Amino acid sequence: MAVLGIESVVYCVEDLARSVDFFEDFGLRLSERETGRVLFQLPDSAQVIVQRLAEAPIPGSQVRGSGIHEVIWGVDCQQHLDRLVARIESERPVRRDPDGTAHFIIDGGIAMGLRLWPTFRMPATSVDPVNSPGNINRMNVHRRWIARAVPKRIMHVVYMVPEPEICMKFMRDRLDFRLTDVQRGLGLYMRCDGSNDHHTIFFFNSRSPMAGGTGELRFHHCNFHLTDLDEIMAGKLHMERRGWHSSPAGLGRHRIGSALFCYFPCPAGGEAEYGADQDQLDDGWVPRNWDGLFGYLHWAHNSPPYWIEGPNWDVTFHPETIDRPGDIRPRPYHGSPSQVQLADPIKK
Numbered sequence: 001m002a003v004l005g006i007e008s009v010v011y012c013v014e015d016l017a018r019s020v021d022f023f024e025d026f027g028l029r030l031s032e033r034e035t036g037r038v039l040f041q042l043p044d045s046a047q048v049i050v051q052r053l054a055e056a057p058i059p060g061s062q063v064r065g066s067g068i069h070e071v072i073w074g075v076d077c078q079q080h081l082d083r084l085v086a087r088i089e090s091e092r093p094v095r096r097d098p099d100g101t102a103h104f105i106i107d108g109g110i111a112m113g114l115r116l117w118p119t120f121r122m123p124a125t126s127v128d129p130v131n132s133p134g135n136i137n138r139m140n141v142h143r144r145w146i147a148r149a150v151p152k153r154i155m156h157v158v159y160m161v162p163e164p165e166i167c168m169k170f171m172r173d174r175l176d177f178r179l180t181d182v183q184r185g186l187g188l189y190m191r192c193d194g195s196n197d198h199h200t201i202f203f204f205n206s207r208s209p210m211a212g213g214t215g216e217l218r219f220h221h222c223n224f225h226l227t228d229l230d231e232i233m234a235g236k237l238h239m240e241r242r243g244w245h246s247s248p249a250g251l252g253r254h255r256i257g258s259a260l261f262c263y264f265p266c267p268a269g270g271e272a273e274y275g276a277d278q279d280q281l282d283d284g285w286v287p288r289n290w291d292g293l294f295g296y297l298h299w300a301h302n303s304p305p306y307w308i309e310g311p312n313w314d315v316t317f318h319p320e321t322i323d324r325p326g327d328i329r330p331r332p333y334h335g336s337p338s339q340v341q342l343a344d345p346i347k348k
Ligand SMILES: [Fe+2]
Pocket: 156, 158, 221, 222, 223, 273
């Protein structure tokens, strides 16, 4: 184990005041306010830092527009941090802070960092037992009422990138990330080795029609982990009362990763996502290769037109994880770009 998860994200924004209002209504706890810079602290000790793009850009970041311009990954011990930084430093510049944080630019142009994360603690949560016909788990018990959402941790970040394979290979070969699923034509899901989340980063193909087809490098969204569906919907209602509205799909469940979702257009850039109930994986997981649109959605409150027409039920195990028929033992992925084919047209 080495990289535990996302320790900090740094938003560089055009409208600082509106971004801060949004995150306070979203449920983040403001911990520090300086001139031109505001910090929010999450229950797992992760930080969301919001600063003005014009005054405090991230050196070397090639991300365009407002959004997360740097992701700092938290590492479990000094030995692992030194090993990872030495790998990166052998081939590209690394900028160090007095506290030992190492900053660098990954292949593909995204600014990232590595930092010791001794204060990390996974928040403890519990969910109400579920009743179903013939299966009573909650008798004479009042359901908990929730007034608003309180995000517990940052689960993942998503970037639109023109060449997802280049980014994936850097994360796999330099930072020991695992490829967890392939969404044909749309992108690559990865998790850091110290996390069980289905993905802690997704590289979304910016050349795909679903991403606008621009081929640009842009921030897409950040996912904040909530307890369950009830907290997502309580949070959505609170956001609506405060004048923020969710993206058109509303509440839904992805098929890849299986998580509940609700997105909000965010003045700090891209979207902010409430998420819950995502698949949890370890190294026994076998990556799959999905039809892009089929993998995107299980259901949603407002179904997109292509989903009403009927999805293409197409998913297989990723060929590079299968030694022979009937044997799905996982092993490290070492495929060629052609085996992680992202250029397929989206099937409808
Ligand atoms: Fe997401």
